[in-house]
Amino acid sequence: xxxxxxxxxxxxxxxxxxxxxxxxxxxxxxxxxxxxxxxxxxxxxxxxxxxxxxxxxxxxxxxxxxxxxxxxxxxxxxxxxxxxxxxxxxxxxxxxxxxxxxxxxxxxxxxxxxxxxxxxxxxxxxxxxxxxxxxxxxxxxxxxxxxxxxxxxxxxxxxxxxxxxxxxxxxxxxxxxxxxxxxxxxxxxxxxxxxxxxxxxxxxxxxxxxxxxxxxxxxxxxxxxxxxxxxxxxxxxxxxxxxxxxxxxxxxxxxxxxxxxxxxxxxxxxxxxxxxxxxxxxxxxxxxxxxxxxxxxxxxxxxxxxxxxxxxxxxxxxxxxxxxxxxxxxxxx
Numbered sequence: 001x002x003x004x005x006x007x008x009x010x011x012x013x014x015x016x017x018x019x020x021x022x023x024x025x026x027x028x029x030x031x032x033x034x035x036x037x038x039x040x041x042x043x044x045x046x047x048x049x050x051x052x053x054x055x056x057x058x059x060x061x062x063x064x065x066x067x068x069x070x071x072x073x074x075x076x077x078x079x080x081x082x083x084x085x086x087x088x089x090x091x092x093x094x095x096x097x098x099x100x101x102x103x104x105x106x107x108x109x110x111x112x113x114x115x116x117x118x119x120x121x122x123x124x125x126x127x128x129x130x131x132x133x134x135x136x137x138x139x140x141x142x143x144x145x146x147x148x149x150x151x152x153x154x155x156x157x158x159x160x161x162x163x164x165x166x167x168x169x170x171x172x173x174x175x176x177x178x179x180x181x182x183x184x185x186x187x188x189x190x191x192x193x194x195x196x197x198x199x200x201x202x203x204x205x206x207x208x209x210x211x212x213x214x215x216x217x218x219x220x221x222x223x224x225x226x227x228x229x230x231x232x233x234x235x236x237x238x239x240x241x242x243x244x245x246x247x248x249x250x251x252x253x254x255x256x257x258x259x260x261x262x263x264x265x266x267x268x269x270x271x272x273x274x275x276x277x278x279x280x281x282x283x284x285x286x287x288x289x290x291x292x293x294x295x296x297x298x299x300x301x302x303x304x305x306x307x308x309x310x311x312x313x314x315x316x317x318x319x320x321x322x323x324x325x326x327x328x329x330x331x332x333x
Contacts, residue, residue: 010234012132012318015099018075021050022067024089026057026081029105034080037103037119041078044121048128050076057081061088061150072096076317078124082106083154083290090138090151094312099133101317107180108291110154110220116319123319130320135313136233139217141289143305152289153233154220156307158194158280158299159212159243160251162288163187169293193246194285200240200273208281212246214268215239215276215307223258230270236309238276241268276307 023045025038035056042052053074058064064071071077071092079086080103093100103119104112117123140149141156167183196213198206206213216231216239231239243250243266250266257264284301287294299305 010134010136012134013315015131015133015315015317016075017128017131018050018099020074021045021052021076021078022070022074023052023054023078023080024057024085025054025079026085026105029081029085034105037105038078038080041080041103041119041121041124044125045078048125057085058088061091064088064092068092068096071098074098076101076128078103080105080119082109083111084292086111087151087153087290087292090153090310090314093314094138094310097315099315099317101127106291108222110218110222110291114218114220115316127317127319130318132320133315133317134234136316137217137236137313138233138310139215139238140308140310141294141305142308144303145300146295146305149308150289150294151310152217154218154290155214155216155228155231156287156289156294157212157214158196158285158287159214159246160184160187160191160254161214162286162293163191165288165291166286166293166298169296188248188251191248191251194283195281197279197281198240198242198271199277200271201275203273205240205271206242209242209244210246211242211244212250212268213243213278214241215278216241217309221264224261224263225254225257226263227266227268228270229263230272233313236313237272237274238307238309240271240276242271243268274309277304278307279304 023038023042025034038054042054045052077098077100102112102117138151138153142149164184164187193210195210216228218233219226219229219231221227228239228241254264280299282301284298286298
């Protein structure tokens with residue numbers, strides 16, 4: 001597993017050892033082996049006396065209402081999938097208060113890597129034995145043409161990222177690293193940036209400026225780039241990063257830094273707050289949210305969308321600190 005740095009903010013809280021767990025896997029994530037991983041994890045939990053139910057993920061967020069009662073009735077949700085799978089579950093996890101553990105199953109799986117989670121059953125068992133969780137906030141998107149509030153945990157952005165993700169979203173079949181490369185090259189060739197006006201907590205911070213824009217709830221970013229290092233889900237506010245006059249050379253810098261697994265160190269401007277209002281001027285532009293092409297259509301020119309923080313946090317089961325020698329793996333009964 002790649003070394004993603006995570007500074008644990010917030011106070012870990014104790015959670016009882018789970019009696020019942022629900023494992024949700026996305027059958028089309030990454031290499032397509034998530035079902036096998038889910039079954040193996042289920043067997044490991046069952047061997048330790050935990051009642052386990054395994055089910056497939058849903059394509060649409062509203063479809064999860066069919067298993068809302070199952071989520072509320074269990075003591076732990078284990079997600080085997082990527083950030084898109086986690087994103088759709090956030091409102092239900094916040095509403096039920098059921099702790100979640102995420103096994104990386106996507107191309108990036110930033111959520112899982114952020115907390116040091118892996119597909120290793122021993123890591124999951126150690127987290128259960130440790131019995132600690134963090135309360136973590138997530139972001140909400142609403143506004144023109146958006147029905148209700150759409151959640152996100154990592155980030156939403158407009159720029160090279162969203163142009164690339166839009167191209168990926170139009171492809172069929174498995175998504176590999178080569179898919180990202182080819183779609184990224186295509187996006188780079190035709191790169192242009194949105195013109196936006198932004199206010200944070202009713203104060204205008206960007207006025208009709210063109211550039212790369214990211215609204216972050218977490219510092220996690222592909223290959224440890226940390227474009228918005230101050231963002232943290234432990235804090236009930238969002239952080240905007242804006243790079244005015246962004247150019248292709250900035251994407252080259254990002255690529256080099258990604259290969260080096262180093263922070264991007266680009267000259268972004270930063271603004272933080274609980275409520276963000278973004279008006280998109282000409283032309284219309286795609287928005288990417290946690291690695292997905294948002295709603296599979298561009299934000300219309302002249303539209304205003306709003307970003308806010310979730311009223312209730314989700315509970316994330318965390319790994320024990322490496323220095324904590326007191327934590328031991330659960331023993332089979």
